[in-house]
Amino acid sequence: METLTTSIAICSTCSESLNVKGECLACLLRGGLNGLVEESVAERDSLVFGDFEIARREDGSFWELGCGAMGVTYRATDKVLHRTVALKVIETPAAAGNSQAVRERFLREARAAAALKHPNVAGIFQFGVSPEIDRCYYAMELxxxxxxxxxxxxxxxxxxxxALEIASQVARALIGAAAQGLIHRDLKPGNIMITRADTETVKLEVKVIDFGLAKVINAVGEADLTHGGFVGTPSFASPEQFGGAPADARSDIYSLGVTLWYSLTGQVPYPGRTIEEIRDRQQRTDLPIEQLAERKIPASLIDMLRRTLALDPTQRPASARELMEALESCRRKVAHRIGVFYKLTALIGVVAIAAAATLFMVRLNRQKITSASASNIASSTSTLAPLPEKSIAVLPFENLSDDKEHAFFADGVQDDILIKLAKIADLKVIxxxxxxxxxGKQDVREIGDALRVSHVLEGTVRRSGRKVHVNAQLVDAHTNAGIWAEEYDRDLNDVFAIETEVAQSIANRLRAKVSAREKVAMQEWPTNDLVAYDLYVQATSLIDKAAYESGKEQGKDYFQAIELLNQALARDPAFLLAYCRLAEAHDELYFMQIDHMPSRLELAKSALNSAFRLKPDSGEAHLALATHLYHGYFDYDHARD
Structure with missing residues (x-):
């Protein structure tokens, strides 16, 4: 792989990286624009890019808001809509080649960035290319x-x-970007805006800016505007960005880790005047943990930073969602009062109602499955350790049905087997x-290493009429050898019995201890009405999907899930799990401020009351109540109780 070997310096004026000629594109652009105005001041008193006119300060200079590696951001006025915007003017590198190709590539990336709508991301309004082909621009929310x-x-x-509050809101922005297949590539403190959401409180609102040059993750065979060169701010860039390796979501995760470090210490872990100096320190020196120790940063947060700043991308959190869970875990350990933001990802170990409470946590896709014992927490964010032999990951089952709509059903089978296995305290379940x-991935060894489990369960589901065929195989992640397999060809009404048999067979094969209470819990059916179950698994899929969305699409999925769950409950009024998920959907509509009305919380409370009437000691109902108290009222203390 080709790597950067030249000692590329950092601009002493704006601290951005210089190009191979020792030039700072941002400063050149700034000087070019000022020079342009000085030369033509007699002819015009303003500088315009499309519909946008750059504002001036009282001294007549352009109102600059900031600068980056590829351009300068100005305060500007939209002459059509009469609104103030932030306008970034970008100098296209001469090495980028064909001007038309640059224009087309810019517009493709622009459309992708403009599709990103999220409360924690500054919105993109408009893109354009100036008549002089070496400059592009885009207007974004000021x-x-x-x-x-x-x-x-x-x-x-x-x-x-x-610092954790800010980092978590940034992680939410990255989750939204991931849903659009985007990465930022230049995440740093200068691209994170802090505002006060309420002047009467200390609540912070965070917005990530400069997503206009976000990279489409799956774009293949095309150079971006940098012509494959270095993108980012060196002190906050990941090792792979220096080495020319493809950047993905884990690169942004690394940059957020450096940003969090900076927030906590006022320093970066690997300072330097050149890219090579910074890169050399990354490769040759350990993280300066003493900086964190001096600030008395809690051990849990230090451990999380170690993993986030791993040089090997595979050792970092695999996604922004996983990072968010790690951040929330740290928050619960260090916060002395109620936080003020967005995600309740895990109340793991605090809702100690019964073993079933911890088992059903898989129903909230922002939470980890845990066994009844806190020592069995199956967190993919934990530190690396020898793989426990009684550990398993239940992979998504493949839908082989002719009707692709039955993919919901296949996911439901996988989910139910996973839950039944998680009811066994002697097992670690991911x-x-x-x-x-x-x-759809087949490399069991790689999956086992990534998830830190010794066994993987994979399977297929074919549903045809009133028949269902389930094929399940248990694979040793060490050797990639199958150690148990079974096929089930039954009547559709037997699907829950099949799930129980699969779970019991795996427990026996892994020699897990199963108590009498756990055995009874594994045999429970969620409902006796398969139509209601179909509606339920479709709703569950929509709720899980909505967690990765924002705006209208997120609201649409929550409302559709509520409709499906109400239909399921009309068929089976004793469907406890449906009441729990219904309460969750209502709470999320309120929490995400899609419908921030007291009546929405009342609907959630009504669903919870129905669940408790069915089973007062239900762990699932208590977990749903904890979520309701936190998301609806920020009542963290009672949620813990």
């Missing part, structure tokens, strides 16, 4: 506030609970959230 960089420079390092990314 966020009134200050950058995280300015906040730390003014007030010094942040308290851990504040959450559904963590395994869903491996849908």
């Amino acid at each position: 966020v009134e506030g200050e950058t995280l960089e300015a906040l730390v420079r003014r007030d010094g390092p942040l308290k851990p609970e504040v 959450s559904r959230t963590s395994v869903m990314q491996y849908r």
